[in-house]
Amino acid sequence: MACFNSLADDIPHVLPPESRPHLLAPTASDLEKYGEKDTILAGFHTDLNFLTIHGRSRYPGLHIWARNTGKRIAVKIPPGNYLLVQAGKQLEHITGGLVKAGYHEVVVNEKTLDVIAQRKVDYPARPLVRISSTFFWHLSSDFDLVPIPQLSEKAKEIRAQQLQIGRDEGKEVEYLPMKVGKQVQKYVCPAEEIKKKKAFAFCIPKPPPCAVVLWLANTLA
Secondary structure, eight states: OHHHHHHHHHOTTSSOOTTOOOEEOOEEEETTTSOSTTOEEEEEEOOSSSEEEEOOOSSOOEEEEOTTTOOEEEOOOOSSSOOEEEEOHHHHHHTTTSSOOOOEEEEOOHHHHHHHHHHHHHOTTSOOEEEEOEEEEOOOTTSEEOOOHHHHHHHHHHHHHHHHTTOOOOSOOOOOOEEHHHHHHHHSOOHHHHHHTTEEEEEOSSSSTTOEEEEEOTTOO
């Protein structure tokens, strides 16, 4: 929470949603075809945007990795009107690595199989389709991604503390100042790679035109 307070103080135009190139991107997986245990529905990855907001799916399967332990955790969203919010690469950049983009994946697990079996009994006429309702909160492509100094310093302190207790986070990342549009381009495949990997590139038509969200669809037939 302190991090967001600092963000709001230093760059107040980051957080308001008006005129930002956001994307609501629901995806579907056919569990009749891809419902075996350990089937990967969305591979291990982080998101390039500012924040990713997940709605609850009827079928479990979303997993995240805890930064402090490195452990893989199956996500459980409690009953009620709750959302899961994850940091993306833009938030990681602007905090100098203090807030890391969250690694996550969607894999068919035991809980997924339990729900599949129950829904076959309760709703035999309905298709077994897992819907992932995900909202990608982006910054404008002409926004300057510049790490906030006090947050960068805090990130370095935490990194040093982790190293002292034997938790090496690997090579230190350098967060160079750049436009969001340039940052997005770093993560987007060239057109020929998109064809090879059966990937979808979605461009938002309104300004900024270079705001692109890419994900690999490994459930394509």
